Amino acid sequence: MIHQSQISLQHNSSLSIVLQRIFDPCLIIFLLYTLYSISWTPYQEAYVYLGIITFLLTPPLFRMAGLYRSYRTGSYMTELPRILAGWSIIIAVLLFLAYLTKSSAMFSRQVLITWFISVPFVIFTAHYLIRKALYTKTNSRTAVIVGATPLGRQLATEMATSSGLGIKLIGFFDNNLAPSSNPLEAPILGKLEQVLDYVKRVRTSIVYIALPIEDSRYAYQIIDSLRDTTASVYFMPDISAFDPLRLSVQRINGVPAYEIYETPFVDGFARLAKRASDIIISSIILLLISPIMAAIAILVKLTSPGPILFRQRRYGLNGEEIIVYKFRSMTVTEDGDQVTQALRNDTRCTPIGRLLRRSSLDELPQFINVLQGRMSIVGPRPHAVAHNEEYRKLISGYMLRHKVKPGITGWAQVNGYRGETNSLDKMARRVEYDLEYMSNWSLAFDLAIIFKTLITVLRDRNAY
Numbered sequence: 001m002i003h004q005s006q007i008s009l010q011h012n013s014s015l016s017i018v019l020q021r022i023f024d025p026c027l028i029i030f031l032l033y034t035l036y037s038i039s040w041t042p043y044q045e046a047y048v049y050l051g052i053i054t055f056l057l058t059p060p061l062f063r064m065a066g067l068y069r070s071y072r073t074g075s076y077m078t079e080l081p082r083i084l085a086g087w088s089i090i091i092a093v094l095l096f097l098a099y100l101t102k103s104s105a106m107f108s109r110q111v112l113i114t115w116f117i118s119v120p121f122v123i124f125t126a127h128y129l130i131r132k133a134l135y136t137k138t139n140s141r142t143a144v145i146v147g148a149t150p151l152g153r154q155l156a157t158e159m160a161t162s163s164g165l166g167i168k169l170i171g172f173f174d175n176n177l178a179p180s181s182n183p184l185e186a187p188i189l190g191k192l193e194q195v196l197d198y199v200k201r202v203r204t205s206i207v208y209i210a211l212p213i214e215d216s217r218y219a220y221q222i223i224d225s226l227r228d229t230t231a232s233v234y235f236m237p238d239i240s241a242f243d244p245l246r247l248s249v250q251r252i253n254g255v256p257a258y259e260i261y262e263t264p265f266v267d268g269f270a271r272l273a274k275r276a277s278d279i280i281i282s283s284i285i286l287l288l289i290s291p292i293m294a295a296i297a298i299l300v301k302l303t304s305p306g307p308i309l310f311r312q313r314r315y316g317l318n319g320e321e322i323i324v325y326k327f328r329s330m331t332v333t334e335d336g337d338q339v340t341q342a343l344r345n346d347t348r349c350t351p352i353g354r355l356l357r358r359s360s361l362d363e364l365p366q367f368i369n370v371l372q373g374r375m376s377i378v379g380p381r382p383h384a385v386a387h388n389e390e391y392r393k394l395i396s397g398y399m400l401r402h403k404v405k406p407g408i409t410g411w412a413q414v415n416g417y418r419g420e421t422n423s424l425d426k427m428a429r430r431v432e433y434d435l436e437y438m439s440n441w442s443l444a445f446d447l448a449i450i451f452k453t454l455i456t457v458l459r460d461r462n463a464y
Contacts, residue, residue: 020068020127025058027126028119035111035118046106050094057093062086064273066442079127083120085444091116143167143206146195146222148174148188151236152210156186167206173198192218196225203230210236263403264441273443278377281450282370293364296327296356304331304350309365314382319402322374324382325365329353360457366408378446379407380434391427401434404441409453411437418456 029051036047062068065086067079098104143159145152152172159169171189189198199207207226211219219235226233265271297308309325316322330348349357356362369375375382380401383391392398412418412433417426437445 020130021059021063023126023130024062024123025055027122028058029055031119031122032111032115035115036108039108039111041108041111044106046103050107053097054090054094057090058086060269061089061093063269065089065444080120080124081448082442082444083123083127085447087116087120087123089443141167141205142170142202143208144170144173144189144195144198144204145186146173146192146207146209146219147211147215148172148176149210149212152208155208155210155236160186170202170204192222195222196228199226199229199231206232206234208234208236213237261400261403264438265404270441274376274446275373277443277446278370281377282367286367286371289364289367292361296352296361296364299352300327300329300350300356303352304328306331313385314406315385315388315402316374316382317402317405319399321385322369322382322406324369324375324406327356327362327365329356329362363408370408374405376405376407377409378437378449379405379410380437381410381413381430382406391424391431394424395428395431397435398431401431401438404438409449410434411449414449414452414456 032047032051032054062083065082067082067086095104098107145156152174156169156172159167169186171186173190173192173195174188175191177188177191195207198204207222209219209222216237219237223233223235265274300308306328308328310328310330311323311325313321314324329350330353331350353362366375367377370377388398410433412430415433417430417433437449
């Protein structure tokens, strides 16, 4: 019989997520009724309806905010901004419903304000306690890593720096017995052929096999030999050469397949959440900035000959060509096989164009592209078709950034890679940030980028 401490990390993680999805709405409703009871507010049936609606909204909207992920993938402190984002969305929906039904007068403002403020911190505390309760026993699990590969060493570093993983690493097995210079890493215990004897003798709980693909025959031999033990075995083939966006295993009618290149929006719910947030935010922004756009259009027309809008071909989702709108900021409208990037003090800029480009006001018409579904508010910035054809030949993985819709702003832009990319290294760094965004997408991440964009536009001097 398998001991409780031998349950896999995935099972513990899945259990914690299931408990959270059930426990979170119950805790939120319990907190609401507790505050309602101690406030001595006269009975109102509206609180019952409020509780039911909140109970139904909480699991999907918290998930949309990227909350229900394995704790094993990072520090529990990463939960707080996701909880705040998810709860903010729930509050917005509740206030909107109250406005439509004209029912806000039925509720005590003191109760609601206290409830709105206290829920994120109560949920965060509950998640922390759930993690501690589930993972306390697993802290005694021991593990070895077969293969001192870059992937194996990365795993070792994560174990050494993240106590929440609940695993004590004993050491590596590798045919290269040279010790690592990293003080956080465990020692080399022996060669590959010594794994089985060690696991039997020391009764190791987990064996991680992180050998490169070219050594797969050794991996299969070790996996087969470990059938004679009670150790949990995880196969982690080092496929870093493929530069995957995110690595996971999908099953097609039971047949395993490694996910090497995939869009983060393959999940229909994530795709719907992304599109819904784009429509809502871009609609609000367009309503607010319509007077500004009208004024800019007049200035563009009066200060230089030519069209108000500059229409340029760009690559959109899946590398398909789209038309992107911008306020014309130059005397030329290049869109051919050769497109020259804007330079500092570019003589092609119109009198009003330089100001528009520096302040990013020339990008405002792209909110129309967002409503059309051609772009997203947050995503990799679209480049001219000519630039795409140039850089796809020079930068490995460049076209992967087109597995999502291009954005008005992006993770690269708020990290200093906005404006001219006058070297191949700068463009490569921009692509790295784009792929990092795709690997870690969540609605909370999008909101953080939007907020940071506002600060960057005011401070940045890289756009011209």
